[in-house]
Amino acid sequence: MRKLNIALPKGRLGEKAYKIFADIGYGCPEILEDSRKLIFENEENGVCYFWAKPSDVAIYVERGAADVGIVGKDILLEGGHDVYELADLKMGKCRMAVAGKKDMQPSGETTIRVATKFPRIAREFYDKKGLDIDIIKLNGSIEIAPLLGLSDVIVDIVETGKTLYENNLEPYETIVPISARLVANKASFQFKNAEILAMTEKIQKAIAEK
């Protein structure tokens, strides 16, 4: 048995994902303690966890610092990472959507200004429609862009849409549904195959039972 390095996204999603790992026999109680440690190992269960910024998890896995990781589909689509996507955890569900001011949907006759954290997803979506867009890359508080006239629309993650409606915005169109995925490094999959397959199978079973 070879130890598996697991990258978890910091925050609520990562904690929920850890709970699944713990439930199916990959627990590492130390991780829940309030400490300054960065890496948590449990030799007995053959696992080693670390927390990473959610948008960095896929990079850790792609570059082999982690064998497997939990990462949102939005990050995978945006990054185009070269990893295996082994399971849909069906948690952290939301959708990537186009939104903007109520009843102000642009017609496409002029260049559409799109504010987003996800330029690649936005570009591909509008390319398919054959529409000309001007991407404005922002790092947060995307909703404010159309309100201030910085952009016509935004491409962002929408969970309930509550923030949008409260600010007189509305979702126009869904681009793609998003949820958390289990990803694996392609080389690790070769050399730790039995371990990764066993873990994937248990996770899939746990999700199906939920």
Next chain:
Amino acid sequence: MTLPNQVLRKEEQYILKMRGLYELYGYKKYKMSKFEHYDLYLENKSFLASNNIVTFTDAVGTLLALKPDITLSIVKNAPEEITAPEKVYYCENVYRSARQSGGIREIQQVGIEYIGDVDTYVQAEVLSLAAKSLAEVSENSLIGVSHMGLLTALLDRAGLTGTAREEVLRCLGEKNNHEMQEICNRENIAKEETARLASVIEIYGDFEASLGKLDHLLADLPEEDPARQAADELSGLYYVLKALHLDDSIILDFSVANDMDYYNGITFQGFVDGIPEHVLSGGRYDTLVKKFGKNAGAIGFAIYPDLLERLTDEKRDSDVDVLITYGNADPVVAALEAEKLTSEGLRVQVQKTKTDGIRYKKHVQLDETEVEQ
């Protein structure tokens, strides 16, 4: 003159060994210039691993490119009528854009190409050379083999076309079963064909066992179905590999997907334990050769030795074997001492006084009065 034993770095030694190996099997060294006409890459854009090509114009305004790939040049320059097989190997630098920084990277690439009639023996020879190339680096290396003909046949059977076909092919490459099922449901693909694709994603591992699963999976298809024929080709290949005792390091893995416009038969990728990405990739590309109007088959592979470098991670513990300091001593003495030691194959550094930062195994002081710091 004897060469000191640390002159060649690990990857240089490796490249020499590989050249020896390919020469043993009758491959000849291929030499090409650093650049090519840009049109060559423009017309075959999707064959390239990266789209960013470094271009420049020559004195008369022709657009040239620093070569991002070797295979295209070899195919282009192969004779129109291929009477005897072209067997070549190369070790060349290629130029590609770096993934994140956006700059240009110079990558050394070693590989072989076979252009001519491709049969079971030829495929086995190329695969065995690929396996031997990786075995030289690590005992723990693997080559995953897939078959584009098989995947094409299954996608055709399912009736997948256009974007949906590309999406499913991407899912195969990601071992992404859940999304593949969603796409097939969306496209109203027959249940049994969706199930067949799902099973293909899961086939991974031991060559013989995987062939068994594949046979089972295709049992209801007529014998002349291209999927069945691809499976037969794989099984023919297996017996040769088994006879060469390579069946441990070569496995079946249908996530190895290459561009269908260029690759038609087997495709493969090699991994070495300890390196997070594939270090070898290759396949059969008859379709590409036909695009150039040449009537022949072709198969080959390329290795990225700079990736292998990461594994060997060689750290020298000394810059030289002997540090000679001569201070106020006669330069003749210093010169003779250096001559004597180098003739024994020792690396020396001759300096007036000792300086900081030089790492040596032994220190020879020629001036007795010099103060040791």
